């Protein structure tokens with residue numbers, strides 16, 4: 001099992017916390033915090049893995065990944081538009097353990113050849129899907145993270161996100177044989193995170209909400225308390241699973 005998958009599956013709090021400089025609308029997300037400060041907060045909050053957005057739409061750079069890799073031992077996911085094998089080698093050199101492959105953007109033949117190529121380099125393919133059709137015939141699904149993206153990268157993730165997509169696609173994702181079903185993007189509050197984990201996701205990927213909230217330790221503690229049913233009513237009222245789909 002890869003270090004990325006192992007860390008996520010073993011975590012008490014299986015949230016991949018993300019370092020992202022700007023949101024989909026170009027707004028600054030770091031708000032004066034340094035990358036080391038953000039990382040320290042994520043580690044304190046119990047993040048088993050960290051995602052680093054190097055895609056330029058979100059203000060990312062390769063140097064950001066190199067910098068993060070030099071400061072943490074957590075397995076890292078590189079979030080970028082990977083379409084070629086040489087980008088996989090670069091991801092490895094920069095310190096990534098996992099690499100994003102976006103099923104909706106890649107021709108099927110490219111996706112199907114990049115998955116084994118990533119695995120050969122020791123990288124975990126983190127495959128993001130938005131439809132059931134994108135899951136058809138995925139090779140080596142048991143060695144991949146399969147993530148449902150609640151937003152649409154084709155519109156640069158400027159949509160609000162459809163959390164119901166995660167709920168609808170989870171059975172098909174699990175049917176691929178993956179050990180690691182993840183819900184990604186648009187997870188806007190601890191209540192939503194708790195419901196998605198209770199629903200059966202092995203992990204979540206959260207960026208904007210953690211960065212905007214500014215206190216990942218409290219965010220994560222609230223998720224844990226909600227799952228144990230020990231959260232005070234003022235912090236998070238019970239939300240039925242079906243209501244996740246309607247969450248703002």
Ligand SMILES: O=C(O)c1ccccc1NCC(=O)[C@H](O)[C@H](O)COP(=O)(O)O
Pocket residue numbers: 018020053054055058079080081100102128149153157184185186187205206207208209
């Ligand atoms: O989804 C992609 O194809 C993608 C490619 C390159 C950079 C970023 C990309 N997606 C954005 C994200 O992955 C989100 O930052 C991540 O899922 C967290 O979402 P949020 O919690 O809504 O910030």
